[in-house]
Amino acid sequence: xxxxxxxxxxxxxxxxxxxxxxxxxxxxxxxxxxxxxxxxxxxxxxxxxxxxxxxxxxxxxxxxxxxxxxxxxxxxxxxxxxxxxxxxxxxxxxxxxxxxxxxxxxxxxxxxxxxxxxxxxxxxxxxxxxxxxxxxxxxxxxxxxxxxxxxxxxxxxxxxxxxxxxxxxxxxxxxxxxxxxxxxxxxxxxxxxxxxxxxxxxxxxxxxxxxxxxxxxxxxxxxxxxxxxxxxxxxxxxxxxxxxxxxxxxxxxxxxxxxxxxxxxxxxxxxxxxxxxxxxxxxxxxxxxxxxxxxxxxxxxxxxxxxxxxxxxxxxxxxxxxxxxxxxxxxxxxxxxxxxxxxxxxxxxxxxxxxxxxxxxxxxxxxxxxxxxxxxxxxxxxxxxxxxxxxxxxxxxxxxxxxxxxxxxxxxxxxxxxxxxxxxxxxxxxxxxxxxxxxxxxxxxxxxxxxxxxxxxxxxxxxxxxxxxxxxxxxxxxxxxxxxxxxxxxxxxxxxxx
Numbered sequence: 001x002x003x004x005x006x007x008x009x010x011x012x013x014x015x016x017x018x019x020x021x022x023x024x025x026x027x028x029x030x031x032x033x034x035x036x037x038x039x040x041x042x043x044x045x046x047x048x049x050x051x052x053x054x055x056x057x058x059x060x061x062x063x064x065x066x067x068x069x070x071x072x073x074x075x076x077x078x079x080x081x082x083x084x085x086x087x088x089x090x091x092x093x094x095x096x097x098x099x100x101x102x103x104x105x106x107x108x109x110x111x112x113x114x115x116x117x118x119x120x121x122x123x124x125x126x127x128x129x130x131x132x133x134x135x136x137x138x139x140x141x142x143x144x145x146x147x148x149x150x151x152x153x154x155x156x157x158x159x160x161x162x163x164x165x166x167x168x169x170x171x172x173x174x175x176x177x178x179x180x181x182x183x184x185x186x187x188x189x190x191x192x193x194x195x196x197x198x199x200x201x202x203x204x205x206x207x208x209x210x211x212x213x214x215x216x217x218x219x220x221x222x223x224x225x226x227x228x229x230x231x232x233x234x235x236x237x238x239x240x241x242x243x244x245x246x247x248x249x250x251x252x253x254x255x256x257x258x259x260x261x262x263x264x265x266x267x268x269x270x271x272x273x274x275x276x277x278x279x280x281x282x283x284x285x286x287x288x289x290x291x292x293x294x295x296x297x298x299x300x301x302x303x304x305x306x307x308x309x310x311x312x313x314x315x316x317x318x319x320x321x322x323x324x325x326x327x328x329x330x331x332x333x334x335x336x337x338x339x340x341x342x343x344x345x346x347x348x349x350x351x352x353x354x355x356x357x358x359x360x361x362x363x364x365x366x367x368x369x370x371x372x373x374x375x376x377x378x379x380x381x382x383x384x385x386x387x388x389x390x391x392x393x394x395x396x397x398x399x400x401x402x403x404x405x406x407x408x409x410x411x412x413x414x415x416x417x418x419x420x421x422x423x424x425x426x427x428x429x430x431x432x433x434x435x436x437x438x439x440x441x442x443x444x445x446x447x448x449x450x451x452x453x454x455x456x457x458x459x460x461x462x463x464x465x466x467x468x469x470x471x472x473x474x475x476x477x478x479x480x481x482x483x484x485x486x487x488x489x490x491x492x493x494x495x496x497x498x
Contacts, residue, residue, distance in 0.1 A: 004065060005029050006082075006166050006197050011060035013046050013221075020046040021057070022221045028166070033188060033198045035208050038218035039241055040458060044201050047218070048168055051199070052084040053077030064165060081165035085155045087174055093144035098126035100143055101158045129161050134190055149180030153187055160191070167191065168199040173207060174292055185211050203292035203457065205237065206473070206496055217241055234496040238489040242460075257282040260315075261333075261420050261451050264303060267312030272298040273475040276312070280420060283449045285442060287466030287483070289459060291495050295475035296455045297339050300422045304336045305329050317419065330359070335413030336422040337406070339455075345409035346397050353379045353393035355408050360415040382411040387437055403434025410441060420451040427461060439465050459491050471495055 006028040013021040021043045028034045036044050049055035051062070053071040062069045064081060071077045074084070091100045099106070099122070107121035126139040135153060143151060152172060159167055169188070173181045188211060192198055200212060208215060209229055216226045217240035225240040262280040267273055273295050280286050288296045301307040303314055305324035314321045316332040326336075338344040346355050356379050357364055364375045379393050386407045390400060397408055406426060413421065423442065427435045442452050442465050456462055462469050463483055471479040471494045479494045 007063040008047070008051075009061045009063065011047070011050060011057045011062070013050065013055065013057045019221050021050075024060070024218075024221070024223055026216055026223060026226070028197045028199060029214075030165075030195045030197050031192055032213045033192055033200050033211055035200045035202060035212035035215045036218065037202065037205060037208075037215060037237070037241070041220070042218040042241075043221040044218055045170075046221075048084065048170055048199075048201060051077065051082055051166070051168060053082070078162050078164065081163075082168070083159035083162050083164035083166065084168040085152075085159050085170065085172060087171040089151055089155050091143045091151055091154060091158075094142060096140050096142055097130075097137060097146075097154055098122050098139035100154055101126045101129060101139070101161050103158070105161075126157075126161075129157055133157060133160060133187060135187070147180070149176050149183055152176065152184060156187060156191075164196070166197040166199065168201070170201045171203065171292070172200070173202065173204055176293075181207065205234075206291055208232070219243060234493045235489065237496075238492045242488050242492070257284075257449075261317055262303075262453075263313075263315040265313040265315075267299075267302060267314070268310045269298065269302050269307060269475075270310055271475075272307075273302060273309075276472075276475070276477055278470050278477060278480070280451050280453060282451055283446050284468065285446055285452045285454055285466045287462035287469035288453065288455045288472060289462055289469050289491060289495050290472035292457070293474075294472040294495070296472055297424050298475070299472065300336065300424050300453065300455060303329075304334060304422055306336075306338075330416060333417075333419030334422070335359070335416055335418035335420070337409045337413060337424060337426050339424040339428070341406055341409050345412075346405060348396075348398040350397060351394045352383075352388070352390050352397050352400070352408055355397045356382050356393075356411050357415060359412050363415065363417075378415055382408075382415065386411050386441065401430070401434070403430035403437070406430055406434065406438065407441075410438070414445075418450060420453070421445060423452060423454045425455055425457065427456065427458070435461075459488055459495070462491070463488060 008024055008026045011021050011024040024047065036047065038044050046055065050057050053074045053076050056072060069080050071080055102122060102125060107118045107125060108115050109118040123139050130137055130139065135157065137150065143154060146154065172184060176184060188198060202208065212229050214226060214228060215232045217224045217237065219241060227236065259282040260279050261282050265277045267276040276299060288299060290296050298307065302309050305326045305328060314324055316329065319332065321329060321332065342348065347358065357375060364378060382388065383390060383393065388407050389404050397405060400408065426438050442454065445452055454462065454466055463486060466483050469481050469483055469491065470477050481491065481494065
């Protein structure tokens with residue numbers, strides 16, 4: 001067994017009805033940034049969870065420096081030299097940088113028979129950790145005073161305080177602007193020069209040439225290939241990620257119309273969108289494609305009025321909307337299912353019936369008094385038409401599955417009788433059956449002449465439900481493609497182009 005590296009040998013993990021990893025074998029070298037990529041469900045997260053000690057494999061072995069590792073918790077993995085920085089940060093805003101880096105391990109001293117925190121030692125030790133990473137920050141500052149990029153750096157410093165041999169970074173740039181990404185890359189390269197094994201998980205494939213040495217691709221729980229970065233051409237990555245080509249051979253049936261229901265012209269939002277222009281026609285399903293960080297969700301939020309825009313023109317059914325807000329655009333026939341349904345689309349403590357009517361209270365009430373008969377009929381129709389699996393409309397919405405919660409969000413906005421619906425990652429975290437039901441809802445809306453704008457990380461979904469796709473890169477529209485006969489590889493490469 002070779003020393004100095006990290007090896008996964010024939011790792012297998014199964015969940016009910018799913019093989020998450022199938023005999024996965026990978027070798028990670030010290031002083032190397034090894035990117036792990038694949039579409040959602042490929043097995044990346046499972047591999048990370050196994051290496052971090054959060055999940056145990058059914059079979060297979062893990063070796064570090066030629067020695068077999070066994071651990072059943074994240075703390076055991078850290079003690080054996082493997083640290084993980086997750087996409088969701090775990091810092092405590094009201095504590096200092098030093099307190100966050102050494103949280104739970106603050107140096108102590110004895111004074112007059114009492115054990116107290118040795119603050120001089122805390123600040124000195126944290127400062128030494130940052131200096132060792134060539135980071136110049138005052139460790140006495142509160143984390144809340146830092147921007148997102150520097151908070152991400154503190155997360156990495158916290159992990160490095162354990163002096164790990166292996167550092168796993170899960171989507172470390174997902175919330176960072178371009179200039180912040182470069183700052184993070186400088187730090188990663190510094191750690192690489194010290195011989196740390198760095199495993200880098202990312203959906204932002206276009207950034208990998210700037211940071212990765214090697215790329216390993218997973219598909220359906222299997223390793224499909226490992227490439228040096230110089231050999232990782234977009235067409236090769238597409239082949240490894242998607243396998244046999246997927247394409248649309250049949251046009252979707254929808255109302256062919258020249259009537260423009262939404263026109264966006266030269267829309268700009270600071271650090272997010274730049275001169276974005278597009279049209280949506282009556283009954284059309286328009287897809288928005290792009291890699292993580294391309295501005296897809298930001299575009300929907302800006303047009304819907306949830307985020308501020310700097311300039312540009314939004315025209316709905318021939319009427320210009322100045323200073324859009326959700327309340328204003330709703331009156332013009334907009335509905336939107338947000339990416340984060342639990343926090344932005346639902347009120348978790350309320351019932352299914354209450355959540356189904358949050359957006360249409362004006363429709364079911366008279367002078368602030370809800371018409372219970374109208375309300376009941378509307379809710380029953382929603383439950384039937386959208387196939388919401390619920391035993392009682394009074395059931396708390398937080399007891400439903402992810403797919404059924406998403407259908408409640410959709411039903412809530414359909415009750416406003418919209419002319420156009422925005423769907424932001426509507427299939428995230430739901431099962432295959434629920435996905436197909438949501439696709440059917442979108443297609444039914446199209447046949448009724450209701451337009452949709454559909455954002456999805458999964459490019460296959462855009463091919464399945466959209467008539468046309470616009471591609472974003474770094475907040476700009478770089479392509480517009482009709483999906484009839486469109487190959488998945490072509491769409492993927494369009495998203496990847498610099």
